[in-house]
Amino acid sequence: MDDSKVVGGKVKKPGKRGRKPAKIDLKAKLERSRQSARECRARKKLRYQYLEELVSSRERAICALREELEMYKQWCMAMDQGKIPSEIKALLTGEEQSKSQQNSSRHNKAGKADANSSSW
Template sequence: MDDSKVVGGKVKKPGKRGRKPAKIDLKAKLERSRQSARECRARKKLRYQYLEELVSSRERAICALREELEMYKQWCMAMDQGKIPSEIKALLTGEEQGKAQQNSTKLAKAAKTDANSSNL
């Protein structure tokens, strides 16, 4: 005798491995599919918003760098004509003041170290 059973028009043999066909509610399956599609669209929308913000920030950075480059070009043209732009003078005097301040703090630290070592 044949031990096979007929289930849903399909012949099942006993001892067959694998997943057994489950009774799937078609409405529930469709709803899960719709929910998955909604979530996918939401993730896609967030991803595009993030990318658009990233592009706009990079574009702003590019504009700022172009303006800075143009300023440096103008400075170079002025220096080629023998003129020193006031901005460069300000930078140089600022650097000189910064160096003077650094030297004075180094001297003060050295004096403190010398005083501490002589007290020992």
């Protein structure tokens, strides 16, 4: 008698389950593996380049912010001594000029609107 068993009305033969391995050319398989490894290394290299660029840009931003912070500290120290830094004066006069320009442009627009409404 053979080693096959009857289970649930079906005849099962002993041995391994699942798909049988297809006969794959070993050289082709090795070449695919090498190509996959090359692509993986290339992706890894690109990822590291991107991360290095990101780190360097963040480091530059940190340096710029530190310089700005130091400038503000100097301004505060000068103001504590009763001196107003020229940069702050320039900022204040620039704001005053921009406010006066905005106000004058609003008045001009309002005047034009009045002139347009009175022409009816």
